[in-house]
Amino acid sequence: QVQLVESGGGSVQSGGSLTLSCAVTAPSYSNYCMGWFRQVSEKEREGVASINSDGTTTLVDSVKGRFTISHDNAKNLMSLQMNNLKPEDTAMYYCAADYGAFYSKRCMHSRVNNLQYRGQGTQVTVSS
Numbered sequence: 446q447v448q449l450v451e452s453g454g455g456s457v458q459s460g461g462s463l464t465l466s467c468a469v470t471a472p473s474y475s476n477y478c479m480g481w482f483r484q485v486s487e488k489e490r491e492g493v494a495s496i497n498s499d500g501t502t503t504l505v506d507s508v509k510g511r512f513t514i515s516h517d518n519a520k521n522l523m524s525l526q527m528n529n530l531k532p533e534d535t536a537m538y539y540c541a542a543d544y545g546a547f548y549s550k551r552c553m554h555s556r557v558n559n560l561q562y563r564g565q566g567t568q569v570t571v572s573s
Contacts, residue, residue, distance in 0.1 A: 447471040447562040449540050454567030461530050461571070467523040467540030467564060474498075474544040478552035478560060479516060481525050483536035483569075490558050493538070494525060497552035505554050507533075530571045537566040 448470040457463055465481065480495035494514035496502045502514050513526040523540055541560040548560065 447542065447544075449542060449562055449564035451538065451540050451564040451567040454538060454569045456570040456572065457530055459531055459571055459573050462526070462528045463530065463569060465525040465527065465538055465540075465567060465569070469521045469523060469542060471521070471542070471544070476546045476549040477542060477544045478548040478556075479523050479540065479542040480552070480554060480557035480560070481514065481538055481540055482558040483538045484566075485536045491536075492554040492557040495552050495554045495557050496523070497549045499549065501552065503552070503554045527569070530569075532571045532573045535569060535571050537568050539566045540564045
């Protein structure tokens with residue numbers, strides 16, 4: 446059974462930083478795609494970052510240079526370091542994952558919100 450639990454959200458002022466963490470409980474898989482997407486409303490869902498089992502990462506253009514995604518294989522812990530936060534980064538952030546070579550090879554931030562497994566979300570609020 447796969448379980449993802451996010452933590453680290455909160456409220457910061459513009460220019461501040463937060464680190465989101467996603468603790469993953471899953472059987473051992475050699476191939477995976479993991480990432481983060483954010484949601485402002487039911488209609489506004491955006492893939493933010495992805496990382497696959499090869500360590501390849503992708504980021505949506507609006508966060509490049511500010512956000513960094515990483516995955517600690519030993520701890521099975523995925524993180525999203527967010528620097529220089531802006532009010533437009535305000536959203537509920539979800540981590541997501543799926544397993545297998547198919548997902549690993551196609552892993553991109555734009556596809557993260559379609560991955561099978563996801564956490565409950567953590568709120569990030571950035572005030573100006």
